[in-house]
Amino acid sequence: MPNLLSMNNLENDTIMSLLERAGEFQRGERAPIDGTVVNLFFEPSTRTKMSFEMAEHHMGLAVLPFETAFSSILKGETLYDTVKTMEAIGVGAVIIRHEEEAYYQQLEGCNVAIINGGDGSGQHPTQSLxxxxxxxxxxxxxxxxxxxxxxxxxxxxxxxxxxAALKQLGAHVSFICPEEWSGDYESSEHLDDFIETTDVVMMLRVQHERHAVSALFSKENYHEQYGLTVEREKRMKDGAIIMHPAPINRGVEIADCLVECERSRIFKQMANGVFVRMAVLEYALKGRD
Known part of the structure; x- marks a missing residue:
């Protein structure tokens, strides 16, 4: 049973196979799987968690309920022992979201499929897919x-x-952000230099919980300098689209009126998430690729 931990571990053929399979599910194909899964979410989530649950429902999987607040995690149980427990009772795959980056490195030796639902500031492979x-x-x-x-x-x-995935597949990727937020990536601070030539404007949520955003920007200043304003949207090229992984800080990353505008694919992304996660569950539990 293969794991899905990072986009860095996927070959192009596997990525495209998963996308094609997701498309088949979108067109109505169903391929139920016998098995049991559990969603171990140690960080808040709406889209990812509910999307996985819907995908699991469509795949005919049994889903064990798990609530961190009522688990032995509160008694000091390690993540490894939690996952080994799931393995011992017959779970076939665990979907994990965790605040620790690369948490999965501590799960070597677990003989259960591990699907990364997001690890700290590390990877989110199903969102990328x-x-x-x-x-x-x-x-x-x-x-x-x-x-x-x-x-x-x-x-x-x-x-x-x-x-990682876009560059590997041959896309041209540009990064726009304050210098303090560029990390290891070469970036620009000037969205206006790119707005007329880009095919996809992918806005990211300002992650208030991971750093003191207010020390750098007010909401109004951030929107003016880095947000997708109404004026910038008007300058986008014909056929260009808007994306955002959500949740959305309306009026900060993107003007409220643009969230569901003609260019926006934000809710289409959410819909596609169910079909992608169906493909990923099949890949993890049956090894199809």
Whole structure:
């Protein structure tokens, strides 16, 4: 049973196979799987958790309920022992979101499929896959598409996962952010220099919980300097689209009226997330790729 831990571990053929399979599920194909899974979410989540639960429902999987507040984690149990417990009782796959970056390194020796639902500021592979699916459906290709990722690059697992996969698949990727948030990536502070030439404007959530954002910017100043304003949207090229992994700070990363505008694919991304996660569950439990 293969794990899905990071986009850095996936070959192009596997990525495209997962996207094609997700497309088949979107078109109505169903391939129920016998098995039991559990969602171990140690950080808050709406889209990822509920999307996995919907995908699990469509795949006919049994899903064990798990609540951190009522688990032995509070008694000091390690993540390794929690996952080994799931393995011992017959769970086939665990979906884990955890605040610790690369938490999965401590799970070597676990004989259960591990699907990374987000690790700290590290990776978010299923979000990247659903983003890739959205771009692929829009343009019929990924190679040569210009994607501009805007926001808190250093703290964004979405940015890191997408940067790796998009470049590997031949896309042109630009980063826009305050210098303090560039991390290891070469970036610009001037979205206006890219707005007329990019195919995809991918806005990132300002992650208030990971650093003191207020010390750098007010909401108004951030929106003016780095946000997708109404004026910037008007300058976008014909056929260019808007993406955002959500949750959205409306009026900060993106003007409220643009969240559901004609260019926006934000809710399409969410819909695609169910089909991608169906493909990932099949991949993890049956090894299909």
């Amino acid at each position: 659903l983003d890739l699916m959205t771009i692929y459906q829009e343009f019929g290709r990924i190679k040569g598409v210009h994607v501009t990722i805007v926001g808190d690059i250093a703290h964004s697992r979405v940015a890191k996962s997408n940067a």
